[in-house]
Amino acid sequence: MPVIEAKDIIKDFGAIRALDDVSLEVREGDFFGFFGPNGAGKTTLLRILTGQLQPSSGSVRVMGTDAVEDPIGVKELVGIVPEVESPPTYLTGYEYLYFVGKVRKLENLENRIDKWLKFFDLESKKGVICKDLSKGMRQKLMIASAFIHDPQLVFLDEPFINLDPIYQKILREFLQDYVSNGGTVFMCSHILEISERLCNRLAIVDSGRVVASGDKSALVKDGEGLEEFFLRSIGGGRKRERF
């Protein structure tokens, strides 16, 4: 059953076409990787799917909710980790999670917060305001805030960036467990080594167009890694001109 259905999405920023007729489908239980070069349109699509941005045309349904007509409905259902870690400057880590929990009207909020602060080893920093946290700590908070309401679908934009190798591993294992327990992940990432281990389905976007999409096992040839497939899909030769 599809939890994300995007059809014929076009997004123009003035004269620039960021997304050109993008369609894709993500099924329940998928770990869906969305890859592409810088500026290809990954973050733009993620923002459209999560109701943060309106498409110029096309339709989007997320868990049965129309993301164009009811973006708030989509945000109630899903969790989002943005490209840039940007929690509120003057709230402490604890307060940010409390704030998100209250906006989402969650029960047992204190227990949920404690669980996530413990998971990311942030208990000793719970009273430090976000401005004074390191990038990695802010990224951990963003991830915690995306999962605090136990969503069935999460959108992750470069979730491993800024995390140290220990927490990259912890997060990777957590996401694998999350999907094996019925959750669905839509992830944009440039870290192909990690993505290759996690994703079962993927799409590759280049210059606003989807150039490959489907099951990883069907797309990536035997003996070929995700990196080779990615470079082949976007015409890697032309991308690797030497100085």
Added chain:
Amino acid sequence: MMLREEFRSHAAYSGKERFLTFPVFVFFLSTIVGLTLERISETVTLEELATFAHLSAFIYGLSVGAFGLMGRQYLERRYGRNNYLVTLPYLLPFSFRSAFLGIFLRDALFYVVLLLVPATIGLVVVIPVMGFSLVSILLFFVAVLATFMMGLSLSFFASVLYIRSSLLFLGLTGAVAGAFLMHLITGVPSLATLIPPLEFQMNVRPFGGDASAALASIALAIAAIVAMTCAACAAVSVHIETSSQMHPVRLPSYIARVPIIKGLSLVLVSKELVDLRRSGTVAKMFFSLVLPLLFLSFAAWFINNGLAIPVGFNTVFYAAMVGFVGILMYSWLNNIDLSEYYSLIPVTVPQLIRVRVIIFLMLTLGISAFFVVGISIINGDTDLLWLALIVMFVTSLYMAALTAYLTGLKTNTFLFDTSVLAKFSVMSFLPDVCLTILSFSLLSDWLAALVGILIVLFVMLLTTMILYRGIETKWSGFSFAAA
């Protein structure tokens, strides 16, 4: 490059064409003033007008320079999705001193071209009609430019002191404010001593012809500008606060204590109150409300007693002004922090705008009421207090709804959009003028003035309701990055 950056950051929201209409708007305004100068000078002398222009330029320079403080914010965090050139000394081989000097020169050039140049051209084009002297206008431009630069350099110097030491900053601002206060009360030192370019202005055409006095005062002004700018550049220091200070958890207790408001608004209001407290913005907001009110009180006192012009300033007049001035505080609320993280949770732009209107009212009504009560006691017209409090309450509500409707979450940016500025000017100016005239009429025809004031208030309340409801329609399609 910094000039281009400043232009693009302003043009990013309202569009290049709309932003460029701002100097055109200033040009037309100046042309109109030029064409009506003879009529205006029948009631206000040319010297008083020139003094007013210099005071305005000085305050304009101070406020532009205060943006220099923003440099600290740029250094401490990414500003939304933008990075600024001022942060480049981290990566490239040039010093922060050079970067700050760049900001100073950028601000000087950008804001002179944005306002002073079109205003001067506006006066020049009416020369054939009004017969003004081109030399006089150019001398006026030089004098006002020097005044603007004095305000700008003083503000930059104060900004640097603020980063180095709060005590030194308070000492400097206290000394400057004290000197102006002394002038208002005793007339000494003279305004021309405090602002030397004004002395220059009064010694050149069309006000005077003492070339040596004019040269001496402009030289003094240039020396002061250079000294303050050099001192600011020499004293620039970059403090990146990487404190790991632990803060007590406040948000849950705020949510439990804020009265009346319920649901999502309660959570958002409480969060904004925590922001206000931790960012230290309350003090800045307090001064941005109290200083104009003090200035207004002294101006009224000066007109009545200093100039001996018997204008009927009463508590109702002050109450209306309080409501209009209070809007400065709303723009502060939109500058405390980025709001892009709101796009990740089920909150809409109109919900946050309405919450900021509520906070604005929570913060201002107490101070405003205190001021109005105080003025009514000092003025000895406590019999008008009931009406004054109603006027203050309605004008505050009206201005908050108007500003929120027109500018959303980016008040400072959208007020540079000429179409927004024009709507804002008309919609705030009209009721302001009506209430001012009617408040003056309270002494001569009490009943008619009262009925007039109540009608104006009723229309303002009605408009407030329409604007407040309109926030939903107008801003619902906006994302937090663009609102």
